[in-house]
Amino acid sequence: MLFDDRDHIRELALRRIIKAREAESSTKRRIFKPPKINFSARDYTEIIVWHKCQVTPPP
Template identity: 50%
Template sequence: MLANNREHIRKLACRRIIASRKENKNSTSVRQFRVPPSNMQAEDYTEIVYWYKANMSEPPILKHVSNEDLEGFVSGQETDPSFLDLSKCPCHTQSTERCVHLVTEASSKVCGEEKRDGFIKSRIESRKLMKSFNSKSEFKLK
């Protein structure tokens, strides 16, 4: 949301980060990720998470950004968002790319939510059954 082209969405993201910092101010425990409750009827990606039900915590990538910078950004005093510099952060892992490929493949092969879901689940199960190798040296043709 911080990288969104819409200014009001970027400001909303900053306010949520500041609120999560205040909420978890004295917390010294390791952050555990839990999938938040989802709104599958959302019309915009900013509405997918029920923010009032979610256990909010600050994104680790923003630990270096001070509250003053974020508050300045929200209030409009800091108009240059370059202090955030999120462009160098990889946001797609190899497993994410595999999932995107699998969902794309499923949508081109079958029609309907239930059939697509079944296709994806059966592919995942069949991959679990297949033998996997950690390195090329383990793979030997006989």
């Protein structure tokens, strides 16, 4: 998303990264849980429903 030709998609990606970095991180181990896939998405930005996912920064 950061390298998309559309400005608003790049801005959306940046906001999501900043939000994940500002989130409180815990010291316990995270368990990877793949997000549900939206197979009816019309664009790659809609494949994951971001407001239903817990996004965290890498350790």
